[in-house]
Amino acid sequence: MLSNYITKIVSLIGLALVSLCVHAQESKVHTTIADTSEIRSIAYGHQPDWMITGAQSAVKGLDLEKSFTSNLGTTLFGRISGLTAMQGDNEPGMETPALYGRGIGTFGPSREVLVMVDGFESSFANLTSQEIESITLLKDAAATAVYGMRGANGVLLITTKRGKEGALKINIGVQSGLRSPKKLPNFLGSYDYASLYNEARDNDNLPEVYDASALEAYRTGNDSYYHPDVNWYDEILRQYAPATNYNLSFGGGSSSVRYFGLLNVLSEEGILIRAGEQSENSTNSKYNRYNFRSNIDVDLTKNLALSLTLAGSVEDKANPVANTTSSLFSTMALLPPNAFPVYNPNGTYGGTNLYANPLGDVLEKGMFTSNGRTLQSALKLEHKLDMLAPGLKVSASASFNNYFRNFSSKSRQYERFMIEKGGDGEPVYTKYGERTSLVGSEGDSQQWRNLIFQSQLDYDRSFGQHRVLGMLLYNMDNYSILGEQYPYKHMGLSGRFTYANQEKYIGEVSFAYLGSERFAPGSRFGFFPALSLGWVVSKETFLADNSTVNYLKIRGSFGLTGNDVIAEERFQFEQDFRSFGSYNFGTNNTSFGGTAEGTPANPGITWEKEKKFNIGVEATLFGGLQLVADIFRNQRYDILTTSTRTLPDIYGINAPLLNEGRVENKGYEVLLRYQSDPSRDFSYFVGANLWYASNKITEMSEELRRYDYLYRTGHRVGQPLLLEAMGLFRDDAEIASSTPQHYAPVRPGDIRYKDQNGDNVINTEDWIASGYTPIPELTLGFNPGVQWKGFDLEFLFQAVTNRTVYLSGTYFHAFQNSGKVSEIALERWTPATAGTATYPRLSSDNNQNNYRGSTFWQADGSFIRMRSAELGYTLGKRLLNKTSIDNVRIFANGTNLFTWDKVKYTDPESLTGYPAMRTISLGAKVQF
Structure with missing residues (x-):
C-alpha cells in the first residue's frame, strides 16, 4: 500500500539526516547552528525564538x-x-484551498484556520508570494488563546515585507510558462461506447440499439456525420495555456524612514480554446491580477x-458562457x-x-466577465513610554479591508440541428433553439468590508538574569457582507x-476576554x-559543553x-416565525397567508x-540538525448539534440545536532539517516535516438507533456511512445461495452487500462507518536542495495517506443519466471475467443496486506529489562588477510535475x- 511506502520514506529520510550529521561531525565540517535569538512572529507581537513556549511553525515567503x-x-502544500x-477548484482565479490546522476538531460548519494579515483579519487569496515575509501557523493554546472564541481551529499569521535601513534595493522579476492538464478522464470512443451499451441492454434483458453495420461505421470512422465519434475534451480544451508573472519590488530607508513597495502583474489563460478569437459572441478564458x-x-x-x-x-x-467552467465540464463528462x-x-452546429x-455553447452562447477589487489598509501609531517605565510602549492602530466584485454578463441563444438520413440519402435537419442577439446584464456579485480598531500596551524589560514581557490588547472589529x-x-x-530567568526557565500566561x-x-x-512553560535544557551546566546537543528546549502548554x-x-437565541403556506376563505376563495x-x-x-494540551521539544544536534517534535490532544465540546436524543420527534416540533456535541482530536508533528555550511562552493540541505491528526466524535x-454500528459517535468527523460491499455476484448459483434481499432484483455481476443485522434485507440499517475522509490524517513534506557555486537545485515533495475518496457520477458510473462510459468499465463483470472483474456488470440505466453508496466505490486517496522543482543559476557581483546590478538569477521551474497514487482514472x-x-516555466530575477 502507498501508506507503507510513505512510512518507509519517512524512515529513510530520518536515517539520511542522521547519517549526514554524523558524517559532518566526523569530518569536522563547519555547519550553521540555528540562531535562537531570532525574532519570530507570535500573536500580536514578536518574541525571541528561545522565549516562545507555544507550538508554531513557519515558512518564509522566498520559499x-x-x-x-x-x-x-x-x-x-507540504x-x-x-x-x-485541500485543493480547491483548479480554474484560474478560483484556486483557493481549504486550510486546516492540525486536522479537524469539530463537526460544526467552521473548521478552517483564522487568517490574519499583518495583525488584522483579512483575505489571503489575492496576495502574491513576492510580498510575503513569512507565514506562521499558531497551533496550541499558548499561541492562540489571545484570539479567544476565534482561535480553536488555529491561526495563520501572514506577515508582509517591510523596509529595512540601508540603500535602495530594486528587484525585478519575470516568470513565464505553460500550464497543461495533468490527467484528463479517458472516456471511451463511439465504437466501445456502442458495444458496451449493447452489452448493458442485453444485461437488462432489453433489445440492442446498435446493429452490426452501425458498429462497423463507428469502428472505421468513415461516416462522421451519421456515426460521429467526438472527443469533446479535444474540441473544447487546448494542450497548453500560458501564464506569466511580472514583479517589481523595492525597499530601503534611513534610520528614520523605511519603505517597501511592490507592483505585481499575473496573467493566466484558461485551458479552454481561445473562443474570443473565433467568435464575436464569445471571449477568451483568462484571469489577470494586478497587485500593489x-x-x-x-x-x-x-x-x-x-x-x-x-x-x-x-x-x-x-x-465563455458563465462565470465558471463547472457546467461546461459537467456537460463534457456526460x-x-x-x-x-x-x-x-451544412456547417451548422x-x-x-x-x-x-x-x-x-463556448462560441455562441455569450460571455461572462467580472472585476474584483481588494483593499487592505492599516495605520499604526506607536509611542515609547520609557519616561514612565523603561521598555513600556503604547500603540493604536486601525485597519480597513474591503473586497468588491461586479460582473457583466452577455448571453444569447443559438440554433443547433439534429441530423438524420432521409429516404433519398440526403440529410434531414431538425432545429432546436433560436438565434437571438446578445442581451447584457450587470450587477454586484460579492462584497465585504472589515473595519478593525486595536489599542495595545507592550512591556519588555530585563533585570539582570530576569526578563519580563507583557502585552495587553483591546480589539474591536466590524465585518459586513453584501446581503x-x-x-x-x-x-x-x-x-x-x-517571564524568563537566566534564559533557561520560561513561564507564560495568556488570556482573552472576547465577545x-x-x-x-x-x-x-x-x-x-492558557498557561505554558519552557525549559532551555542546553543552558544547564551538564549540557553547556556538549558537542552533540547544541540547543535543547522542552515546552508544554494547556489552555482554553x-x-x-x-x-x-x-x-438562534431568538424565536423566529416563518411563512406557513396559505388558506382560502370566503365565497371569493381569497387566499390568506399564515405564519x-x-x-x-x-x-x-x-x-x-x-x-x-501540547508538549514539544526543539533541538539543534550535531551542529546543524534541527529537530522540532510535538504531541497534542484537543478536546472540543459545546458543539452545536440537533438534539434528537434529548427531544425526539414524538414532540411534534423541530428539535432545536443544542451545545451537546464533543470531538477529540489528537496527533503528533515532527520536523527535521539539516543544512551544511552554506559558505562553501558545494552545500546542501534536507528538510522533512511529518504531521498526524486523528479525530473522533465522542458525543x-x-x-x-437499533444497532450500535449506525451511530456516527465514536467515528471520525465526516466519515461516511455506507453499505459494505462483499464483491460481485459471480453467477446465478451464488445469487440463489444469498439470502439478503437487495434494492433491486440482482443478476450475476451485481454488487453483493453485507447484511449487517441479519434480517435478510439490505437497507439503511446495514450502513456502517467505512474508510477515512478526503482530508488526510498523515502528511509528509520533503524538501531537499543543493548548491554548487552559482547553481542551485531544489525539490518539494508532498505525501499524504489515511485518506479515502469516493468515486461517483458520470466519471465512474457507466451510462448514468444517459451519459458516457470511461475506461474504468473495461474491467467490468462478464461471464468470462467473473473471477477477476473489478467493476460490476453494465446496465443501461441508473442501476438501483450497483450505484448505491457503498464501500465498492471508495478508493485509497493516498498520493505522493512533486509539488515543485527549480533549477537556477546566479551571477553574483563578482561577474557583474562593472555594472550597477548586484546579481542576476535565471531559473527553470516546475509545479505539480509528477504524482504517484492509487486512483488511476483521475487526479486523486x-x-x-x-x-x-x-x-513548466522559465524566469529571471535582477537585483540593483
Missing part, C-alpha cells in the same frame, strides 16, 4: 516563490508542519513611530461521443433536444505575560486562559480556546470550546471538473 500558482494558498491544505503594496515605517520623533500599510489588488476574469457531430454537413453542443442585514462584530481584551454578537445579550463574552462560528443560521413558529429558540446557545446527541485531489494543472 513560496518556488511554486508558480495564482493563489497564495496553493503554495503552502510547507508548514500541521497545516493541511506600500509599507512605510516612519520614526516621527525619538519616541513616536508611524506605520502605514496600503495594499490591494485588481482582478479581471473572463469566461455527453456520449456518438450523440451528434460537432458540425453538420450539431445537437438534440436533450443535449446542447458544448462547442456551440447580510447585520454586521458580524467582536470586541474584547487580550493579554500575555512572559461576539452571535449570542444573546448577557451571554456574549467568554474568558479563555473557542469557535463562535457554530451554525449557518445566526441569532407559524419555527424551530424553538435556544436562549442559552454558546460557542464551541476546546481544551488544548453527537444522535437519535436512538481533484477527481472531477477542471483538471489539475502542471506548470
